[in-house]
Amino acid sequence: MNNSIIQILLIVLAPVLGGLIYGVERKVKARMQRRIGPPVLQPFYDFLKLMDKRKMMVHSTHAFLGILHFISLWFALAVLIMGGDFILIIFLHLLATALIILAGFSTRSIFSHLGANRSAISILAYEPVLVIIAISAYMLTGSFDVSALYASDVPVLFKMPLAFIALLMILPIKLKKSPFDISEAHQEVVGGVELEYSGIFYEAVYTAKWLDYIFCYLLVFMFAGNNWWLGLLLVALTFIYINALDNSTARVNYKQMLRFSFWVALPMAFLNLLMTMFHLI
Amino acid sequence: MALNKFRTKSPWILHYNAGSCNGCDIEILACLAPKYDIERFGMINTGNPKQSDIMLVTGPVTKRSRERLVDIYSQMPEPKVVIACGSCGCSGGVFRGMYNCEGGIDQYIPVDVYVPGCGCRPEQIIAGVVEALAILEKKTKDMEGSVKLHNDPIEQDGQTNRREVAAVI
Numbered sequence: 001m002n003n004s005i006i007q008i009l010l011i012v013l014a015p016v017l018g019g020l021i022y023g024v025e026r027k028v029k030a031r032m033q034r035r036i037g038p039p040v041l042q043p044f045y046d047f048l049k050l051m052d053k054r055k056m057m058v059h060s061t062h063a064f065l066g067i068l069h070f071i072s073l074w075f076a077l078a079v080l081i082m083g084g085d086f087i088l089i090i091f092l093h094l095l096a097t098a099l100i101i102l103a104g105f106s107t108r109s110i111f112s113h114l115g116a117n118r119s120a121i122s123i124l125a126y127e128p129v130l131v132i133i134a135i136s137a138y139m140l141t142g143s144f145d146v147s148a149l150y151a152s153d154v155p156v157l158f159k160m161p162l163a164f165i166a167l168l169m170i171l172p173i174k175l176k177k178s179p180f181d182i183s184e185a186h187q188e189v190v191g192g193v194e195l196e197y198s199g200i201f202y203e204a205v206y207t208a209k210w211l212d213y214i215f216c217y218l219l220v221f222m223f224a225g226n227n228w229w230l231g232l233l234l235v236a237l238t239f240i241y242i243n244a245l246d247n248s249t250a251r252v253n254y255k256q257m258l259r260f261s262f263w264v265a266l267p268m269a270f271l272n273l274l275m276t277m278f279h280l281i
Numbered sequence: 282m283a284l285n286k287f288r289t290k291s292p293w294i295l296h297y298n299a300g301s302c303n304g305c306d307i308e309i310l311a312c313l314a315p316k317y318d319i320e321r322f323g324m325i326n327t328g329n330p331k332q333s334d335i336m337l338v339t340g341p342v343t344k345r346s347r348e349r350l351v352d353i354y355s356q357m358p359e360p361k362v363v364i365a366c367g368s369c370g371c372s373g374g375v376f377r378g379m380y381n382c383e384g385g386i387d388q389y390i391p392v393d394v395y396v397p398g399c400g401c402r403p404e405q406i407i408a409g410v411v412e413a414l415a416i417l418e419k420k421t422k423d424m425e426g427s428v429k430l431h432n433d434p435i436e437q438d439g440q441t442n443r444r445e446v447a448a449v450i
Contacts (some may be wrong), residue, residue: 030320031317035315035318037318039290039316042285042291045290045291045323046291048287048288049288049289050332052421053334053359054358054424056358059386071398096291186328188329190329191327195331196331198331198332198358199358202331202332235409
């Protein structure tokens with residue numbers, strides 16, 4: 001990730017790349033269920049269609065918060081690509097999610113409120129694990145900068161394997177995939193916080209989801225150090241793992257999700273922190 | 282624009298049961314299931330009126346459900362298309378003339394495509410949706426059409442009244 005042209009291209013093209021990932025994901029999911037599935041460019045067709053819809057908004061703050069959510073998420077992604085401070089990246093991502101939660105609470109729809117509540121619970125589940133992974137990375141490299149992880153010769157995966165496993169456990173929560181998709185559960189709360197968005201304002205929230213894919217897969221890519229091929233392999237394996245998990249599991253409730261996060265993922269990340277601190281690996 | 286031809290490639294579906302016996306609903310869900318796989322045309326069952334284009338309504342409109350039917354219809358942003366699925370949705374079916382039902386969906390909201398049959402078959406629903414896509418494209422074009430000024434503003438009670446000026450072609 002030293003090449004600044006690649007970095008800038010990646011930042012600018014992040015929504016397009018994320019849309020492609022989402023398209024491939026829908027195709028892969030369909031093939032796993034023995035369906036034909038939509039074309040790979042389907043997310044972009046959705047994007048073009050949403051532009052033609054009549055512009056309806058609940059109130060201006062609601063629409064504005066949705067657009068801010070998209071911008072702040074893009075900003076977090078840019079800092080991650082440029083190799084900035086890990087804590088800052090986590091904070092910016094939290095800010096983006098907090099904005100969409102505010103938007104969810106600003107309407108009077110009960111499903112929107114439920115979705116916002118559940119998004120807040122999801123943050124509670126994944127955020128501590130991410131922070132501990134960041135501290136582990138600090139113990140390993142002596143700096144909070146992600147660029148130190150990108151530049152490391154030995155892949156970080158071999159230095160802190162438990163952190164990678166903990167990351168794999170919280171990725172379904174972050175990406176809102178089954179079994180931890182309680183925050184957007186389409187059968188229960190009809191999409192949660194994005195419920196009241198429509199037309200061109202929904203586009204911001206819809207595209208932010210694509211950015212989230214890039215964000216999560218870059219976190220996985222980070223674990224490969226400066227070995228790009230290993231990074232791409234890790235991303236591909238994680239992609240298949242997440243889709244297989246999404247297709248094969250049912251939704252758990254929020255208590256089970258929290259219990260899993262606090263009793264399995266968090267101790268694993270903490271164990272990794274101890275191992276890195278005392279140089280056991 | 283060249284991009285306009287992609288317009289009809291992602292119709293999102295809203296499914297509402299206005300007192301149906303669930304026969305037609307099962308057929309609609311069968312469309313989404315792997316055998317007929319309606320998602321290959323880009324259709325998703327959103328369940329959210331604010332983000333959907335095509336409304337699939339089943340059942341004769343019972344008196345309890347008619348307010349919700351109109352409410353949901355008015356929450357959908359234009360352009361929108363309504364498909365009445367099944368005999369009951371089209372005309373009231375065997376429930377026509379009963380004290381607790383209305384005779385079909387078109388007594389309350391404008392219906393664009395009728396899909397008959399008691400349970401309408403999934404193939405018929407897909408054919409109906411494809412027909413609805415042509416109507417959806419026409420409606421999108423109409424929305425972009427120019428507005429012609431028919432009348433001049435009139436002086437009324439010392440004020441200029443422009444209320445009657447504009448009329449869509």
